[in-house]
Amino acid sequence: MSVDALYTGYAPMEIKRISVSKKRQITIPQKFFEKLNIREEVECIMTNSAIIIRPVRRETEFAEEILEELINKGYEGPQLLEQFKIIRTQVRPAIEKMIEEAQSAANNLKGSGDVKMKEIFADLED
Structure with a gap:
């Protein structure tokens, strides 16, 4: 996810229907798992009518993404540090x-x- 998408809150969305086991367990599709760089934990957020599952993100991961994008935009030295501080407060x-x-x-x-x-999945049905 780009830093811009992080700040605007908009990113491409993909939907996949998955089964729930008798023990209430689900399997996260591999494509989602890899794309979101899920590691050991996810956060599970309950709203009124939905469950949101997302990777647990550490501040260091955000810092690395922010720095990478700023470097790619050509920032260096004191300007890099200044822009990093500005963006980090917006996370x-x-x-x-x-x-x-x-x-x-x-x-x-x-x-x-x-x-x-x-x-959505009509073409996948037998």
């Missing part, structure tokens, strides 16, 4: 905004979602 508000938007989207869902899922 938490951006994350909180993303959570609010996800909760709002989940709260506005109507029905069970089965109709939309059938539309």
Whole structure:
């Protein structure tokens, strides 16, 4: 995810229907697991009508992503440090905004979602 996507809260979305075992367990699709760089833990957030599962991110991971993007944009020396400090202060508000938007989207869902899922995956059915 780019730093810009992190701050705007917008990133491409992909949907996959998965089964829940009798023990209430799910398997995260490998593509999602790899794309999100999931390691040992995920956060599970319950909203009124949805569960959001996302990788646990450490501040150092955000710092590395921020620095990488700033270096790619050509910053160096004192300018790099100055821009890093500015962007780092924006991370938490951006994350909180993303959570609010996800909760709002989940709260506005109507029905069970089965109709939309059938539309999305119609070509995959036998």
